[in-house]
Amino acid sequence: MGGLIKSSIARKVAMALSGLFLVFFLLQHFTINFTSIFSAETFNELSHFMGTNPLVQFVLQPVLIFGVIFHFVMGFILEIKNKNARAVKYAKYNGGANASWMSRNMIYSGLVVLAFLGLHFYDFWVPEMVHKYVEFAPEDPSRYYHELLEKFVSPVRTGLYVLSFVFLALHLWHGFASSFQSVGFNNKYSVGATKFAKAFAIAIPLGFIIIAVVLHLNHNH
Amino acid sequence: MNLTLKIWRQKDAKSQGKMVDYQISGIEGDMSFLEMLDVLNEDLINKGEEPVVFDHDCREGICGSCSLQINGEPHGPDRLITTCQLHMRKFNDGDTIYIEPFRAKAFPVVKDLMVDRSAFDRIQHAGGYISVNTSGNTIDANAIPVNKENADDAFAAATCIGCGACVAACKNASAMLFTSAKVSQYALLPQGQVEATERVLAMVNQMDEEGFGNCTNTGACEIECPKGISLENIARMNREYLKASVKG
Ligand code: HEM
Numbered sequence: 001m002g003g004l005i006k007s008s009i010a011r012k013v014a015m016a017l018s019g020l021f022l023v024f025f026l027l028q029h030f031t032i033n034f035t036s037i038f039s040a041e042t043f044n045e046l047s048h049f050m051g052t053n054p055l056v057q058f059v060l061q062p063v064l065i066f067g068v069i070f071h072f073v074m075g076f077i078l079e080i081k082n083k084n085a086r087a088v089k090y091a092k093y094n095g096g097a098n099a100s101w102m103s104r105n106m107i108y109s110g111l112v113v114l115a116f117l118g119l120h121f122y123d124f125w126v127p128e129m130v131h132k133y134v135e136f137a138p139e140d141p142s143r144y145y146h147e148l149l150e151k152f153v154s155p156v157r158t159g160l161y162v163l164s165f166v167f168l169a170l171h172l173w174h175g176f177a178s179s180f181q182s183v184g185f186n187n188k189y190s191v192g193a194t195k196f197a198k199a200f201a202i203a204i205p206l207g208f209i210i211i212a213v214v215l216h217l218n219h220n221h
Numbered sequence: 222m223n224l225t226l227k228i229w230r231q232k233d234a235k236s237q238g239k240m241v242d243y244q245i246s247g248i249e250g251d252m253s254f255l256e257m258l259d260v261l262n263e264d265l266i267n268k269g270e271e272p273v274v275f276d277h278d279c280r281e282g283i284c285g286s287c288s289l290q291i292n293g294e295p296h297g298p299d300r301l302i303t304t305c306q307l308h309m310r311k312f313n314d315g316d317t318i319y320i321e322p323f324r325a326k327a328f329p330v331v332k333d334l335m336v337d338r339s340a341f342d343r344i345q346h347a348g349g350y351i352s353v354n355t356s357g358n359t360i361d362a363n364a365i366p367v368n369k370e371n372a373d374d375a376f377a378a379a380t381c382i383g384c385g386a387c388v389a390a391c392k393n394a395s396a397m398l399f400t401s402a403k404v405s406q407y408a409l410l411p412q413g414q415v416e417a418t419e420r421v422l423a424m425v426n427q428m429d430e431e432g433f434g435n436c437t438n439t440g441a442c443e444i445e446c447p448k449g450i451s452l453e454n455i456a457r458m459n460r461e462y463l464k465a466s467v468k469g
Pocket residue numbers: 012015016017018019020022023026068071072075076078079106107109110111113114117171172174175176178179180182183436437438
């Protein structure tokens with residue numbers, strides 16, 4: 001196993017595995033959020049569970065944070081190395097002739113997602129941590145839905161969320177299917193797998209957009 | 222056809238280069254791109270100027286030596302061909318054509334449009350062979366049964382001519398398509414199994430050492446490859462590499 005992460009292929013595989021892990025997390029996150037637009041009780045129950053279960057809080061949450069940091073740090077490392085591999089730029093480079101915009105701009109779609117994560121942590125994660133582990137405020141299992149609605153009052157905030165999910169969709173449009181190739185999966189099932197990945201890349205971010213917009217409208221009624 | 226050419230001129234490996242404009246006329250659609258450059262060079266020689274240096278040899282799509290980034294694409298706008306097979310009928314009267322060397326840190330410019338692609342040779346030397354005794358008692362290759370599908374895939378991989386278009390097209394100047402074709406042509410055949418582990422580790426290691434970029438799976442290489450080498454080879458190399466890393 002020596003030197004595995006030092007080679008180009010090992011880095012790429014690590015990128016794919018961390019990306020796939022994030023895709024899996026995204027699906028879980030979506031499932032919980034989705035309940036918020038039709039059942040405040042279910043959303044509260046699930047949020048209470050996720051927010052207080054020690055396995056989630058002290059095992060899965062650190063793993064997730066490590067996964068996110070690992071993924072974007074490795075993304076930056078690859079970007080720098082890849083830029084360096086072509087010291088003199090072309091005067092004319094027709095990148096669109098042979099590759100999709102999404103595949104050529106993973107770092108930019110990723111950066112937008114990263115900026116979004118900053119906002120998202122400021123909105124939800126930091127207040128949660130302060131509430132639970134700094135103020136040790138008493139737990140009210142029904143507070144989550146109400147807190148959630150507050151965040152989507154602002155049309156600007158809602159707009160930023162929508163925009164971020166568009167970029168997440170662009171990131172996943174290339175990234176999800178690309179991760180199969182990275183881990184060496186390319187065979188007769190790849191056409192189907194790629195179709196599934198592209199559908200996922202649209203459907204899940206679109207779902208998040210719908211949730212944000214519905215919550216925004218709910219509050220204004 | 223009258224054309225404006227914007228060509229990279231660079232005196233030698235150490236000098237700074239720059240794009241220089243040339244006007245050229247009397248180009249026929251049936252000429253190949255290299256013949257068009259021959260016409261330009263004759264003009265330049267007649268005028269007492271230095272001709273443009275570019276690589277070429279077979280002029281029939283076999284050797285892989287002709288290179289050239291033409292209007293931002295290796296081997297120009299056409300598919301599944303090399304520059305020597307590109308016809309001027311693909312261009313229109315009055316067009317401006319950018320002609321640059323294949324760009325990669327691992328492909329340093331020798332002069333003008335000629336680059337040093339010996340990094341590919343070193344990748345090949347690192348493991349792109351099988352060790353057999355050829356001193357008179359070689360076993361007939363046909364005596365070893367090979368599954369037809371594998372034989373076909375190995376043959377397809379072996380059609381790589383080492384031209385470097387994959388590197389030139391890739392936004393990361395990655396050599397994964399070339400290296401994976403060379404790994405695959407052995408990985409698919411029984412003769413290649415004995416040295417499979419060392420081969421893939423050594424070739425990937427050499428590829429990294431040469432300073433090629435990483436793969437982002439954009440697929441630009443596969444589109445621009447004159448021989449249609451498939452991305453499946455890269456997935457195969459990734460598998461071979463992971464297997465070898467766990468083993469070795
Ligand atoms: C936090 C900010 C993020 C940044 C800066 C970022 C950056 C990148 C970059 C640069 C790549 C391409 C790497 C390469 O050249 O191969 C990539 C690939 C990928 N990303 Fe992200 N990303 C971020 C967030 C995410 C998220 C939230 C997800 C999933 C929900 C994700 C899923 C993926 C996947 C699946 C790949 C494909 C890996 C592969 O090609 O094998 N990324 N990311």
